[in-house]
Amino acid sequence: xxxxxxxxxxxxxxxxxxxxxSKTKILDVMPNSVTAIPEWGFDGSSTRQAEGHSxxxxxxxxxxxxxxxRGGENILVMCEVFNADGTPHATNTRARLRKVAEKYxxxxxxxxxxxxxxxxxxxxxLGWPKDGFPEPQGGYYxxxxxxxxxxxxxxxxxxxxxLDARLSIAxxxxxxxxxxxxxxxxxxxxxxxxxxxxxxxxxxxxxxERFGVSVTLDAKPVSGDWNxxxxxxNFSTKATRAEGGMKVIExxxxxxxxxxxxHIRVYGADNEKRxxxxxxxxxxxxxxxxxxxxxxSIRIPMATAHAGRGYFEDRRPAANMDPYLVTTALLETVCGxxxxx
Numbered sequence: 001x002x003x004x005x006x007x008x009x010x011x012x013x014x015x016x017x018x019x020x021x022s023k024t025k026i027l028d029v030m031p032n033s034v035t036a037i038p039e040w041g042f043d044g045s046s047t048r049q050a051e052g053h054s055x056x057x058x059x060x061x062x063x064x065x066x067x068x069x070r071g072g073e074n075i076l077v078m079c080e081v082f083n084a085d086g087t088p089h090a091t092n093t094r095a096r097l098r099k100v101a102e103k104y105x106x107x108x109x110x111x112x113x114x115x116x117x118x119x120x121x122x123x124x125x126l127g128w129p130k131d132g133f134p135e136p137q138g139g140y141y142x143x144x145x146x147x148x149x150x151x152x153x154x155x156x157x158x159x160x161x162x163l164d165a166r167l168s169i170a171x172x173x174x175x176x177x178x179x180x181x182x183x184x185x186x187x188x189x190x191x192x193x194x195x196x197x198x199x200x201x202x203x204x205x206x207x208x209e210r211f212g213v214s215v216t217l218d219a220k221p222v223s224g225d226w227n228x229x230x231x232x233x234n235f236s237t238k239a240t241r242a243e244g245g246m247k248v249i250e251x252x253x254x255x256x257x258x259x260x261x262x263h264i265r266v267y268g269a270d271n272e273k274r275x276x277x278x279x280x281x282x283x284x285x286x287x288x289x290x291x292x293x294x295x296x297s298i299r300i301p302m303a304t305a306h307a308g309r310g311y312f313e314d315r316r317p318a319a320n321m322d323p324y325l326v327t328t329a330l331l332e333t334v335c336g337x338x339x340x341x
Contacts, residue, residue, distance in 0.1 A: 004030050005074040007067060008040055008059050009202050010081050013048035013091045016269035017217070017320045020202050021047055030073040037061040037077055049081065049091055057089060058082040063195045068164035069206060076165065076202070078195045093324040094194065100328050101190045104335040110311070111193040111327055112170065112186030112234035115200070116319045118179050118221045119151040120214045125179030125222065126150040134178045137226065141176045150179045154204075154211055159183065161203045167196045176227040176279075187234065187311075190331060194323035219318035220273035228274030228281070229319035235330050236311035245309030246300075252334045253289040253298050253312065259333045260287040260297070262341045266325040268318025275316065282315070 004027040011018040023042065031037045044050025044057035059079040067074040081089040088095035119126035127150025128134050139148050155172060162169040162183070170184040185200055186193045204215050220228040239248045256263070264271065264284060275284035280294045289298035289312075291305045297316050304310030317326050332339040 001029065002073065003028065005067070005070055006031075006037065006064075006077050007070075007075070008061070008077045008079050009199065010042075010059055010079045011091060011093075011198070011322075013044070013089075015048075018091065018322065020198065020205065022202065031064070031075070034061050034064055037064060037075075040079075044081075044089075049089060054084070056084050058084060058086070062094065063192075063199075065165040065167065065199060068161040068203070076199055078199055093322055093328075094191070097190060097194065097324045097328045100331050104331050106238075107331075107335045108238040109190060109331060109335065110187040110236050111190055111330075112184060112188075112311075113193055113197050113323060113326075114182055114184045114230070114232040114234070115197060116175055116180060116182045116229040116231065117204070118177065118216050118218070118229060119154065119181065119208070120179075120216050120221075121212065125177065126213060127179045137176050140174060140178045140180070142173050148178070149174055151181065151211075151213065154207060154213060155181055155183075157207050157210075158200075158204050161207060162200050165199065165203065167200055168192070169200065175229075177222070180221075180227065180229065187236070190327035194327055197323045217318075217320040219268055219270045219320060223273070227279045230274065230281075230315065231268070231317045231319050231321050231323075231326070233314045233317050233323075233326055233330065234311050235314060235334065237335065240311060241309055243309060246305065249300060249304065249310075249312050253300075255333050255338065256289075256298060256314075257287045259329075259339050262339050263316065263329050263333070265341050266322070266329055267316050268321035270320075271316070271318040274318055280315075 006025045009022045012021050040059045043055050045055035061077045063078040065076045067076050080094050081092050168188050172183045175182050185197050272284045275281045277283040282297045288296040290296045291300045292302045299313040329339040
């Protein structure tokens with residue numbers, strides 16, 4: 001019987017933005033559930049998660065997926081990090097979300113996350129000239145043609161990989177800046193969307209190795225008159241999707257107004273460089289919501305307004321946000337008494 005390669009994936013302790021780490025364990029058989037996948041350890045002193053004199057950290061599998069790169073019965077394993085004594089590590093942001101998701105399970109919250117990113121080569125966005133700048137923004141968004149697009153081969157490989165891994169990928173498109181792209185995950189529950197977003201990020205970085213292309217999730221990869229990169233987060237509950245849901249959405253927006261500063265603190269590093277009030281953003285110190293308003297903090301889609309129910313889009317999170325923190329913040333604010341950070 002062939003052995004199974006299990007790629008254990010976790011988040012390290014780097015701040016302000018965690019990195020993805022992974023390593024391979026060989027299993028004798030294909031596991032039939034996540035609980036059948038063994039726990040494993042790693043050297044936390046090399047990932048800023050432990051001191052050298054006591055460096056062991058524990059990897060506990062929480063979700064697994066078909067490995068679209070190796071194929072066969074090989075798997076990708078998303079893990080939480082625990083201390084040697086079995087308590088959640090300080091960097092384990094998923095542990096808090098687990099409790100919050102269970103607390104508000106009756107709300108049946110769905111999330112869809114739009115992950116923007118920029119492909120990089122030799123320190124510059126892919127497709128940019130070695131010196132100077134490309135033509136100004138305008139012709140690149142959802143474009144076609146060699147002069148307007150850079151990296152489509154990688155993007156199509158990544159899309160197929162997400163499908164083969166059975167992630168809830170909903171679409172892809174070229175974004176406003178040359179070399180900038182987006183994919184969407186969801187709509188699914190808070191734990192699923194967060195796990196799948198991290199795995200999709202890992203797949204993109206891993207496939208980029210084939211082309212010598214890296215991926216940046218920086219909030220503002222290029223200063224000046226160029227779009228930043230966000231992770232717009234679409235959110236709904238059983239009540240917002242039901243008859244009369246528009247009033248529930250408006251009430252949720254007012255609750256989000258009161259916790260704006262707390263949300264911004266966990267919505268990604270360097271977000272002040274992106275949330276300037278320009279390039280389809282609201283200023284970082286402002287809070288606005290409105291129908292079809294891409295310059296607002298919260299956009300209520302036109303289809304939601306017409307139907308009187310549906311979802312809203314939180315446009316504040318930066319591309320480098322941690323989805324475990326963002327979904328926790330939205331659940332605690334909209335479904336509970338407010339997010340305290």
